Amino acid sequence: MRTETGLAMNAGVSLGALRKGAQAEIVALDETAATTTLDTGELERRLIEMGLVEGARIEILHEGFPRRDPIAVLVGDSTIALRRAEANAVMVRRLKD
Amino acid sequence: MPKDDGFPPRPAGPPRIALVGNPNCGKTALFNALTGARQKVANYAGVTVERKEGLFVSPGGTRVKVIDLPGTYSLRARSPDEEVTRDVVLGRRADEEVPEAIVCVVDATRLRLNLRLVLEMKKLGRPVILALNMMDEAESQGIAVDAAELSAALGMPVVPTVAIRKDGIQPLLDQIDRTLQVAKSEGLAPKTAPCGWSEPSARDLRDYHLEVETILAQAVGRPSRPHLATRKIDSVLLQPAAGLAILLILLFLMFQAVFSWARLPMELIDGGLSAVKGAIDAGMADGPLKSLITDGIIGGVGSVVIFLPQILVLFLFIQILEDSGYMARAAFLLDKMMGGVGLHGRAFIPLLSSFACAVPGIMAARTIENRTDRIATIMIAPLMTCSARLPVYTLIIAAFIPQRQVLGGWVGLPGLVLFALYAAGILSGLLIAFILKRTVLTGAREPLLMELPAYRLPRPRNVLLGLYERARAFLVRAGTTIFALMVVIWALASFPAAPEGATLPAIDYSIAGMIGHFLEPLLAPIGFNWEIAVALVPGMAAREVAVGVLGTVYALSDSGDAMRNSLAGLLAHSWSLPTALSFLTWYVFAPQCIATLSVVRRELNSYWWPTAMFFGLTSLAYGASFATFRVASALIGE
Structure with missing residues (x-):
């Protein structure tokens, strides 16, 4: 599969939309896709600091209650909890649902 | 006599090292292992961030001061705690000398997340020692970290530590001696060392991340795997229904x-x-x-x-x-x-x-x-x-x-x-x-973005040291602030003394009594008599004192439970049920605790919020008590 098609197919898939058990690879960070009151650039930096950066493999381990929010995500060797609102800023390529 | 350690900026006191690391990296356990009970907790001036300092004697015989800085993921400070960490290592705090060396503590099982901070610390241009903590867990998880390789890649000494084992910090102690020796022999003045740190942009952070990946590829033989037991426990404890029930x-x-x-x-x-x-x-x-x-x-x-x-x-x-x-x-x-x-x-x-x-x-x-x-x-x-x-x-x-x-x-x-x-x-x-x-505190919530650390068995030593510190802080407060307030309230309730041949209880003639009588018309609509009004005054210092004051006012001399029992009988006779319910309602909201208001002032560094809290809660208490008293009176038909 060529890269462009691959990206096009997955355009708009965000970490915030994934369900428990899903595995994916992070392809981009896009703050504008999330609702946040943080200053511009701040959410992106915080996500990177917690290991949510391009190329990282992730897996959704747990979902909160109610409305399956927040989510606990396995990133590398750590488990990070975040809300779906912020997870929307993380664009992913699905590996397994 | 203080001996000369050869540090130009502070020729007197002992050299100091600062512990820096991510939250949950075992930093506090390491601090406890280094200092034992020789530690003191105070506050940084102006902010209410805990300042933990301890003392130990290195194998080389040097007395070393060690500061435990608040855990952080980054030197880009996001909370008052993290600001302290940043300002201390950057030498921006006037009340804290720049540490001679920094011990960066990392959790060896989560190097990917932890090493980024280490790279930031390296930019500071000060001696940094990397403490590879929790090496025992890393080994049992099959993570092979090559300390020598890591040291070469990072350009700083790397020592494995197991903070919870007695001999687990010996390599760190030896390294601290060597690092301080080098700093001394070079006559390094930490304040003048060039600092290459500036707040990293998203791009810088990505570069740090790539650098970490390169280092990990070099120094870690087998990649770390997520903690399996933690995952299994979480599948129960974080299961929405069962998890909440267990909580x-x-x-x-x-x-x-x-x-x-x-x-x-x-x-x-x-x-x-x-x-x-x-x-x-x-x-x-x-x-x-x-x-x-x-x-x-x-x-x-x-x-x-x-x-x-x-x-x-x-x-x-x-x-x-x-x-x-x-x-x-x-x-x-x-x-x-x-x-x-x-x-x-x-x-x-x-x-x-x-x-x-x-x-x-x-x-x-x-x-x-x-x-x-x-x-x-x-x-x-x-x-x-x-x-x-x-x-x-x-x-x-x-x-x-x-x-x-x-x-x-x-x-x-x-x-x-x-x-x-x-x-x-x-x-x-x-x-x-x-x-x-x-209304006043609008804005979306702060992001959650929080690490779920691996489950660990709490160490009795750390728990006890924590409890000891709580008890000490509480007793110090009781012995200073509360002590002073109690003396003031005692004086208000005792002076002026009752005149000769007085028939009423002594408190009736005191300033507190006068305040009670003065407040009575204000409190009458909610069913309070002047005795309650008097009790509310010392209740400002500590709510439970109201019980003692009611006892005094109702002229009882006994103390403790005996008093409470007989006082209960006495109150049942002298108060109406609506008054009692109104009093209970008052105490649900009652803001009158000076200790609470003063800690709010300190924590938020504002007079506005404690004032708002006092008046807000008082009006709430008054309104709710008024409603309770009126409704109860109407129902009972009094």
Whole structure:
């Protein structure tokens, strides 16, 4: 599969939309896709600091209650909890649902 | 005599090292291992961030000061705690000398996340030692970290440590000696060392990340795997239904323990205080001094000290939940529901602590980074029924609520009323948070973005050191602030003295009595008599003192439980039921606790918020009591 098609197919898939058990690879960070009151650039930096950066493999381990929010995500060797609102800023390529 | 360590900026004191690391990297355990009980906790000036300092003697015989800086993921500070870490290592704090060396503590099982901070620290241009902590766990998980390789890649000494084992910190101690020796021989003046750190952009952070990946590829033989046991435990504890049920059961057990485990020590303290009071009563001539000692100091400070066992049991639970890694899970489980009223999941811990006492609860709100979230949490903390209100509740309930079984004989009426009082506090607190977050404290919530650390067995040593520190802080406060307040209130209640041949209790003639009489017309609409008004004045210092004052006002001389029992009978005769219910309602909201207001002032560094809290809660208490009194009067037909 060529890269462009691959990206096009997955355009708009965000970490915030994934369900428990899903595995994916992070392809981009896009703050504008999330609702946040943080200053511009701040959410992106915080996500990177917690290991949510391009190329990282992730897996959704747990979902909160109610409305399956927040989510606990396995990133590398750590488990990070975040809300779906912020997870929307993380664009992913699905590996397994 | 202080010996010369050869550091130009401070030729006197011993050299200092600072511990820096991510949260949950075992930094505090390492600090405890280095210093043992030789540590002191204070506050940084101007902010209420804990400053932990300790002392140890290195193998080379050097006395070394060690500072435990608040955990952080980055030097880009996001909370007051993280600002302190940044400012200390950058030498920006006037009240803290720049450390001669920095010990960067990393969790060897989570190097990917931890190493980025190390790269940032390297930019500071100061001697850095990397402590590869939790090496035992890394080994048992099959993670092969090559310390020599890591040291070469990072360009700094790397020592494996196991903070929880006796010999686990020897390599670190030796390295500290070597590093300080080098710093000394070079005559390095830390203040003038070039600092290459600047706030990293998203691009810089990505570069750091790539650098970490390169280093990991070089130095870690087998990649780390997620902690399997943790994952298995979480599949139960974070399961929405079962997880919440377990959390509720845990909380229930905790409250049971706070009351049942603490009972015996509290009775012992009560008995001890009564004995001392009795001895002084018998051995000292009547006079102002005796009254000051027995009524003011023993009666006043003692009534606060008696809550030490409850506070310690509560903190024992909190410390164990914290050290085991469960607290982050509780925040995870409750985040969405607390979000319904605009609170952060992390507000759970401060609010929980407030059931023991609002003061540590408000202090625990420091973990909430966002200021508006933090203010909202602090403002409703006094509505969580603190243990100081319990003596007041039990007194009034014993006097007015009949021992009857309700709900088909399952529940006693007194217990139900007590539960209703707690529930009223919680519900009104949530309601106020909801209103505050939609009016003055607007803005979306701070992101959660929180690590769920691997579960670990809490170490008794760390738990005990934590409890010791709590107890010390509480007793110091009781011996200073509360002591001073009690003396003032005792004076108000004792002077001017009753004239010769007075028929009324002495307090009637005192300033407190005058204040009571002055307040009476104001409080009459809510059913309070002047005796209650008098009790509210010293209740400002500590709520439970109101019980003692009511006893004094009703001219009883006994103390402790004996007094409470007879006082209950007396109150049942002299108060109407609507007055009693109104009084209970008042105490659900009652803001009159100076300690709470002063800690709010300190924590938020503002006079506005404590003032708003005082007037807001007073009007709320007044309104609710007024409604209770009127409705109850109408129902009873008085």
